[in-house]
Each structure stands twice: as C-alpha cells, then as structure tokens.
Amino acid sequence: MASALSDKLSRLVKEMRGQARITEANVQDMLREVRMALLEADVALPVVRDFVARVKEKALGQEVVGSLNPGQALVGIVNRELVATMGEGVSDLNLAAQPPVVILMAGLQGSGKTTTTAKLARHLGEKRKKKVLTVSGDVYRPAAIEQLKTVTAQAGAEWFPSTPDQKPLDIARAALDHARRQYVDVLIVDTAGRLAVDEAMMREIRELHAALKPTETLFVVDAMQGQDAVNTAKAFKEALPLTGIVLTKMDGDSRGGAALSVRQVTGAPIKFAGVSEKIDGLEVFDAERHAGRILGMGDIVALVEQVQAGVDMQAAQKLAAKVKSGEGFDLNDFLMQIQQMKKMGGLSELMDKLPAQMQAKAGQVDMDKAERDIRRKEGIICSMTPLERRKPDLIKATRKRRIAAGAGVHVQEVNRLLNEFEQMQGMMKKMKGGGLMKMMKRMGSMKGMPKPPF
Structure with missing residues (x-):
C-alpha cells in the first residue's frame, strides 16, 4: 500500500531523525524531497503546496528550533x-437516526461499488450487530443485480430482489418499504x-437521494486512479451532499496519492478503505494509522487486530489443554496452526503492517515462495490418513x-515437514506446564499499542 511514497518518505524520516541542528537550508532540502515524493505519488498539486507550506511554517518555528532533538x-x-x-482520526458512520438508516452508495463503474456494498454489510453485521438489507438500483449492467445477490450472501446479510426492467426509483422505494416492515436496521x-x-x-442519483433522504451518502472511488480519483470525487461532491468516501483497492495502490x-x-x-478482495477486506479508515504506514512506521495496532481476528481462541485453548494433559501435539494440531496463518490473511498482508526497517529485513525472504510453502505443507498433511496424522511415528x-x-x-519435502513438526512438538513439550495457555492469554489481552512518541 502506497509503497513508492512510503519508501521515499521513510528514507527521508531516517535522514531527518539524524539532524542535530535544523537550519533553513536543510529544511528547504527536506521539503524539496517531500514535494517531489508527493507529486510522484500523484497527490493533487494544491494539496502538495498547502502541505509543504504548513510543514515549512512549523519547521522553522520555535517548536523545532528550540527542541533538544530537532530531527x-x-x-x-x-x-x-x-x-x-x-482528516483527524476516525470518521464514523451516523447510525443514530431512526431505523432503517439508509446508506446510498455512489461512484463510477469499476470502482468496486457493488463489492464494497457487501463488505460494508458484513462490517455492520459483524462489528455493529446490525440487521442489514442490500438492494441494487443498477438496471443498466446485466450482471450487477446478480453480483450483489452473490456477494451479499457471502457477507451474511439480506438482499432485496430487483429486475433490470424496473426503474431505480421504484426499486429503492420498494426496498425502503420492505426494510421498514421487516425492522431492518440499515x-x-x-x-x-x-x-x-x-x-x-447525476440526475438519476440526485432523484434517488431526494426520495430516500439517506443518512449517509458514500462515494466509492478506486485509489489506483490517483489524480482521476480526486477529480471524480470533486464532481460527485458538487452534485451530491457526500457524507464520506470509501477508497477501494488500497492494497494495489503503489503511489498513495488518492488518500x-x-x-x-x-x-x-474518508470513512473506509478497501484493503483486499476478500469479503472482510474493509477497514475503518484511521488517518493517524495510515500516516504511520506512509512514513514507514507500520501499523502495529492493525497487525494486532488482524492476528486477534484470525486466531481461534477456543481452538487455541483446546490445544493448550490437550498439551497440558500430556496427550501430545500431533499433525492435526500442526495443520490447525497452518490454517490459522492462512486465516490471518497470509504473510504478505501481515508484512504490510510492519515498520519499514522490519519490512526491509523480512523483505529478503521471498513472501510468495513462503506462502507457496505453507500451501504445500497443508497439501502434504491432507494427503495423510487420519491414523498417520494422530500417530506420525507410523x-x-x-x-x-x-x-x-x-x-x-x-519425498524430501515430506521429510522436511516431519522435521519441522518434530521441532514444534519439542517446543510444545516445553510448554506442557501451562506455558502455552499463558501465551494465549497474553495475546487475548493485547488491545493495541502505544502511539509513537511524537
């Protein structure tokens, strides 16, 4: 995510930290680099000018000049x-209105609007415990209605049927009436x-807005469009009273300018960011955490949250009790560990949230190869009989x-897997006295990390 901008700025951060004394000359040099990095990342020129002016004003003020550590x-x-x-911190959805709260999704074709609708439905159902109904008013794209039906089912939400021969306004009114009668929250x-x-x-979406009076009007925009994303968002803002923006395909955006x-x-x-193609790949946008990623400081809070969401604590507790009782660690348990890793989104997704220095060290390892190895290990264990998994000595x-x-x-790969399993088995034996459970409890209590000291 925003790798080109992040690489440049994290290198600059390292240089800045080393400055023992701040002068107008080295501030000018630093700002020139920042300006170039932002322009190359496709950040809009007025935004670059404003950003550089604000940094310059504060950098030459007493805050830096009189500091013991100016860098x-x-x-x-x-x-x-x-x-x-x-935008400071997090901008939440307004769900305090009389239900059903209506969220209107706007955006160009190909921006990921339909998928984002389902991702948002899942987010509201899982994280906010809301009863969600989705409906498609896209009667022009043949597969749009069926696509929404499919992804809504994956999201675990309800879907309201519509057909291409209906008018979008009629569809929306019928869905709103159904939502009221079925006590739908959103x-x-x-x-x-x-x-x-x-x-x-624009005329059609203005009519929909007037009829539905939505609490939230979200503009969905493809972050990979860069400057075009900004121009399109501006056009929609002039036509509609937008309450928020959802940036999609943030995982593929190497420049980072749109955000x-x-x-x-x-x-x-910006209220949400689409960070992967998976149905749960939608994050609440947090400006502070995103700034940390851009500057190469990583996002440890997001990493902890991802691990917490991926780790099945019940299964971990069961394994801890099994090891403690002396039953031993078998290949079924080893397979479960591999599957837990996959649930967490894979190595590359976890890597994206690490600070730049750690990414550089880990970057020496081929992540694609490492993920292929994990899949291969899973395939080897799945080729064993249930008896072999329980009794690897056979x-x-x-x-x-x-x-x-x-x-x-x-056969060498089977041998390699069995060797790794034996090493893990040895480690589990050392945790027999309840050490694993203590470790899991510690993981469960990790609610976040302190912010950087600046």
Whole structure:
C-alpha cells in the first residue's frame, strides 16, 4: 500500500531523525524531497503546496528550533500534517437516526461499488450487530443485480430482489418499504455507475437521494486512479451532499496519492478503505494509522487486530489443554496452526503492517515462495490418513512415498515437514506446564499499542 511514497518518505524520516541542528537550508532540502515524493505519488498539486507550506511554517518555528532533538521534532511535524491532510482520526458512520438508516452508495463503474456494498454489510453485521438489507438500483449492467445477490450472501446479510426492467426509483422505494416492515436496521442502496461522469447519471442519483433522504451518502472511488480519483470525487461532491468516501483497492495502490488528496479536495471524510478482495477486506479508515504506514512506521495496532481476528481462541485453548494433559501435539494440531496463518490473511498482508526497517529485513525472504510453502505443507498433511496424522511415528519410507505422490511433491519435502513438526512438538513439550495457555492469554489481552512518541 502506497509503497513508492512510503519508501521515499521513510528514507527521508531516517535522514531527518539524524539532524542535530535544523537550519533553513536543510529544511528547504527536506521539503524539496517531500514535494517531489508527493507529486510522484500523484497527490493533487494544491494539496502538495498547502502541505509543504504548513510543514515549512512549523519547521522553522520555535517548536523545532528550540527542541533538544530537532530531527525527531521535524518528523513529528510531518506526521501530524499528514494526519491533518487526511482528516483527524476516525470518521464514523451516523447510525443514530431512526431505523432503517439508509446508506446510498455512489461512484463510477469499476470502482468496486457493488463489492464494497457487501463488505460494508458484513462490517455492520459483524462489528455493529446490525440487521442489514442490500438492494441494487443498477438496471443498466446485466450482471450487477446478480453480483450483489452473490456477494451479499457471502457477507451474511439480506438482499432485496430487483429486475433490470424496473426503474431505480421504484426499486429503492420498494426496498425502503420492505426494510421498514421487516425492522431492518440499515438499508444499503447500490446505484448504477458509468464509465465517466455524465448528466443522466447525476440526475438519476440526485432523484434517488431526494426520495430516500439517506443518512449517509458514500462515494466509492478506486485509489489506483490517483489524480482521476480526486477529480471524480470533486464532481460527485458538487452534485451530491457526500457524507464520506470509501477508497477501494488500497492494497494495489503503489503511489498513495488518492488518500492524501481526496479529503482536502472534497472536504468529505474518508470513512473506509478497501484493503483486499476478500469479503472482510474493509477497514475503518484511521488517518493517524495510515500516516504511520506512509512514513514507514507500520501499523502495529492493525497487525494486532488482524492476528486477534484470525486466531481461534477456543481452538487455541483446546490445544493448550490437550498439551497440558500430556496427550501430545500431533499433525492435526500442526495443520490447525497452518490454517490459522492462512486465516490471518497470509504473510504478505501481515508484512504490510510492519515498520519499514522490519519490512526491509523480512523483505529478503521471498513472501510468495513462503506462502507457496505453507500451501504445500497443508497439501502434504491432507494427503495423510487420519491414523498417520494422530500417530506420525507410523510414517516410514513406503508411507512417505505414498503421501508425496498424493500431494504432488518429492519425498524430501515430506521429510522436511516431519522435521519441522518434530521441532514444534519439542517446543510444545516445553510448554506442557501451562506455558502455552499463558501465551494465549497474553495475546487475548493485547488491545493495541502505544502511539509513537511524537
């Protein structure tokens, strides 16, 4: 995410931290680098000018000049101004209105609007315990209604049927009436997108807005569009009273310009970020945490949250009790550990949240190869019989050849997996006295990390 900008700025941060004395000359040099990094990341020119001017004013003020550690103070200023540019902290959805709360989704075709509708439905159902209904008013794209039906089912929400021969306004009114009668908490209305902003599209969405009187009007925009994303968001802001923005495809955005520009250009807060294609790949946008990622400081809070969401505490407690009782650690338990890793989103997704220095060290390892190895290990264990998994000592030469053939690997890879398993088994024996349970309790109590000291 925003890797090109993050690389440049994290390198600058390192240089700034080393400054023992701040002068106008080295501030100018630093700001020139910052300006170039932001422009290359496709940040809108007015935003770059404003950002650089604010940093310069504060950098040459008493806050830095009189500081015992001017380099650190300068990094703090850049961090705070990045946060201010993207909007302070978190901007929450307004769900306090009389139910059903209506959320209107707007955006161009291909921005990920339909998928985001389902992701938002899942988020509201799981995190906010709301009863959610989705409906599609996109009668122009043949597969749009069916697509929403499919992804809504994956999200575990309810879907209101509509057909391409209906008018979007009639669909929306019927869905709202149904939502009222069924005591739905939130109705999310997916609207039609176009390949470009046109008058017919804007007229239709204005009519929908007037009829539904939505509590939230969210503009969904593809972060990878960079400058175009900002221009499109501006056009929608002029046509509709937007209450928030959802940036999609943040995992594929190597430049990072849209996140820095869109808030300041439109005045609408960024409320969510799409961080993966999975149905749970939607994050509440936190400006402070995003600024930390851009500056190469990582996002440890998000990493902890991801681990907590992925770790099945019940299964971990069961394993701890099993090890403590002396039953031992078998290949079924080893398989469970591998599957837990996959649930957490894989190594590369966890890596993205680490600070730059740790990423650089871990970057020497080929992440794709490491993830392929995890999948291969899973395939090897799944090629074993239930008895072999419970009693790995039975696995001798003939069985190894059969398992290797079943998993499509060489016998050496089966041997390697069994060696790794034995090492893990040895570690579990050391935790027999309840050490594993203590470790799990500690993980369960991790609610976040302190912010950087600036």
